[in-house]
Amino acid sequence: MALREYKIDPEVLKHAEKIGLYGETVEARLKMMAKLSRPFTHPEANRRYEQYIMFIEDDDTVSMIDLMDSAEKEYFLNRTYEERRAETEGDDPTPTGEAKVTYKDKAHRK
Numbered sequence: 001m002a003l004r005e006y007k008i009d010p011e012v013l014k015h016a017e018k019i020g021l022y023g024e025t026v027e028a029r030l031k032m033m034a035k036l037s038r039p040f041t042h043p044e045a046n047r048r049y050e051q052y053i054m055f056i057e058d059d060d061t062v063s064m065i066d067l068m069d070s071a072e073k074e075y076f077l078n079r080t081y082e083e084r085r086a087e088t089e090g091d092d093p094t095p096t097g098e099a100k101v102t103y104k105d106k107a108h109r110k
Contacts, residue, residue, distance in 0.1 A: 006034040007061040019067050034062050042072075 008030050016026055023029075034056060037047035045053035045064065051073065055064040 004035065004060055006031045006056070007059070008034075009061055009063045012062050012065050016065055019065070021065075030062060030065065033065075034060075 008027050012030065013027060016022070016030060021029060033049040033052060034047065034054065037049040037052075037054060037056070040046060040048035040053065042048070042053055045055050045066070047054045047056050048068075051068050053066055053068055054062055057063050
């Protein structure tokens with residue numbers, strides 16, 4: 001099985017330098033960060049690696065990277081699962097940022 005190879009958008013390379021990631025190995029470092037990142041619920045990003053947030057497209061292209069500011073860290077990293085589930089928008093009972101899972105059959109439950 002081949003390992004996933006991430007691609008880095010040229011604009012991401014430019015922005016990475018502005019947020020403190022620079023040098024000859026920045027592209028390799030960004031690819032490593034994408035590989036080690038975890039899914040993340042955020043209005044602008046879908047992955048997180050340490051204090052960095054990024055958006056990775058379906059074709060494994062990193063199209064956005066940024067630093068979380070201290071307020072975002074406090075908000076996103078210190079909430080419990082129940083607090084995130086409790087957030088809803090308007091009359092929609094589906095919690096914001098959380099996937100609603102429905103099963104076609106109950107065979108997977110024992």
